[in-house]
Amino acid sequence: MRVAAGRGPALGSLRGQLLRWLLLPLFVLVGFDAVSVYRDALDAADMAYDRSLLASTRALAERVSVAGGKVVADVPYVALDSFETDTLGRLYYKVTGVNGEFVSGYGDLPPLPKNTVRSDAYPALVYFYYADYRGEEVRIAALYQPVYDDSMRGIALIQVGESREARRDLSRKILLDTLWRQAVLVLAAALLAWFAVRFVLRPLMRLKHQVEQRAPTDLDDFDPSLVHKEVQPLVVAMNGYMSRLQALIAGQRRFIADASHQLRTPLTVLKTQAELALRENDPQALRDIVEGIARTTDATVHLANRLLTLARAGHGAAAGELSYMSLVDVVRQAGLELAQQAVQKGIDLSLEGADEARVRGNALLLHEMVANLLDNAIRYTPPGGRVTLRVLNEAQAVLEVEDSGPGIAAAEREKVFAPFYRAALAQSINAEGTGLGLAIVRDIAAMHGASVRLLDGPNGKGLKVEVRFPALA
Template sequence: MIFPLAILVAIDAVTVYHASIEAADLAYDRSLLASTRALSERVSIVDGKVVADVPYVALDSFETDTLGRIYYKVTGIHGDFVSGYDDLPPLPKNVQRSQAYPALVYFYHAVYRGEPVRIAALYQPVYDDTIRGIALIQVGESLEARRDLARKILFDTLLREALLVLAAAVLVWFAVRFALRPLKRLADDVEARKPTDLSDFNPALVHKEVRPLVAAMNGYMARLQTLIAGQRRFIADASHQLRTPLTVLKTQAELAQREHDPRAMREIVHGIGATTDATVHLANRLLSLARAEHGAAEGELQTLSLSDLVRQVGLELAVEAVKKDIDLSFEGQREVQVRGHALLLHEMLANLIDNAIRYTPRGGKVAMRVFKVDVPMLEVEDSGPGIPEAERERVFAPFYRATSAQAVNTAGSGLGLTIVRDIAAMHGAKIELLDGAQGAGLKVRILFPH
């Protein structure tokens, strides 16, 4: 604050100085004109000649002044020298008449006897009964007085401005220390907290102007608490869900070690493979859920073709559909575009279509539809057991599985629709669970924003 204030004060000092110099020049020029007029009153015509009746006392006052030296010159109507200093610099041709006074007066700078002077040149009419003409009266003064006044004005201005800056610096120093004292208390509060303490900061610690900052910090702490709570919940759920299949794997391995019958051994190994597949599926779903919850998308939002994404995921999962002799079809418009993260949208579609294939019985149908009416829309419809209307809100909770789904597939993870919901929410999309065709199966509809 002090640095720009000092710059402004310096600019103001220069401005005031130049304004004062102009005022001083105006005052000194008026005084110089008064001396010139006083001298012109003593110029007359005697015996057909221009004469200047300047008494000794007046002449002495013109020759020397307490504030500087003064010089004068009187020139006749024919350009002849009458009185004063005959070598005084003449009036230049390009000097404009002064408009500040109702007189034929010209002011100009010159150098006389090695020093700068300011000269007033006044044309004065002179006449008698025999002759008429215009005499030229010049009065010049050295610039010591003007320079002394300019220095005095400059020093006085700088002194006042320096005192002003000093006073402002002191006031600002006290004001800043007073204003920052509450922030220091807030900083001490932050440093004294334990890493696990995410409680709100007290807005009363700071001035009201800083309270929006404290409110923003408290809001951030609340979001951080939500994030940490979600991580803890995820870790607890993951450990709980993984504990069971891992225990089963360990039991199956112990049985395999004690078994000597090759047929029984193959059955146990087959069970180990099935349990391993279920565990891998569960781990992949857990990782997808973590990515969806924390928005770990690669790259920025971009414009994507929803139609191409659905086709791509459908082709990737077509092998699983063929294994179960499921009719996997795609319908809809060719170019429907949405704004989103390609990786997360791919994950959402993979979970959605994979769920439909898993829970559709052999020989069933899974239809993928992409179209746009008012907004981009995606539908995945299957001919599986569907989800009872009473459970449609609950199936979005992690690890919850509808009773109809448990009857068809006992190895599910209960995370597929949770992942779909979280990724849809990240993209501002709305998800709906509806009955399939003729009231059988499940239709999942996702409406994307414009």
């Protein structure tokens, strides 16, 4: 399979790309959302556990009092048992007197760090901090509790620590619940996106089936309303391309029909002449017939070359071989090649105009265009006449081929560009013409973005062909 030049990497499935562009950002957003929800849940859990820890600390602080000039903690046995093993985790406590003396609890419970900031979430003088105790991390609430009686006044420090097992269990549960819900959400979104993409692409699939079921000769337009508004320009472009393709095929069929018709006559003449030569015994007559065969062969070769050039120009051949070149050099080369033909007829052939004029085009086709114009001018200019090649370098390069021949009537100037059409006066002057020269000129000019005009020669006599090229940037 032949592909266009400059083809990029394969794009893959449109459905796959749409799903990736829909789902990948969704996965990223869900990930961020899961992390955010998890952190918020942890903060909420920490706040709830801190409230419970503070409540335990306050309950213990209510049991602290002063008796006999000493701070005492009246903690019942049941309370001590609950501190040892709580349903939510292990609890530890410590009561410190007004002078820093140990009163009750776990004497090795880590002290309150000096730089700990008091919690503003509660009106009590409470501090929360983490510490390592007995090989595990604990969360400790430190509460300053005023104590007094008639013999003394001061502030006792009550500390209650809680292992983080319960918090970790709750964190894992929150994380798993969050991920599970997010996974269900992503799965549901993926299924909805898949069905949505499939539904949205259904018109394109219908268009695909229509294209596949089309016969090779069916170049009718597709209905743009069958697809979405965003895809309609593509369908319109396809229709435009098929219209151009249809015009190209029609032109090729017409060219083949015209070429076969034009070639049939000289080939028939050649066959007839060859049969006459086979039956002829007179050497002089046989020589005349062979000379006729040579002339017919020359005319047929000339016609075939013109047909090939016309097909090459009309097909946009070598469009990728365009380059910048001197129009003067192209014209001079064509003039040198046909100068002998002009000398044989006694025609004054000259080149005038600018010394330099640059155009962008295909050198071979431009040479063929100039040669066709010059050949026509020499053929239809009577002996002793004049043919002038002129190159002008104005805002754009201009080629003029001017002759002193009979010219072309104004009514026929547009018709002579049609392949095989010949003006009546041209047929009377040159019966062996092909009617392809100006058709070739126009096709080559159109390929180069140039325009062709047929004008009267000087003083209204003869013909001037003007080819005006587009200006270069």
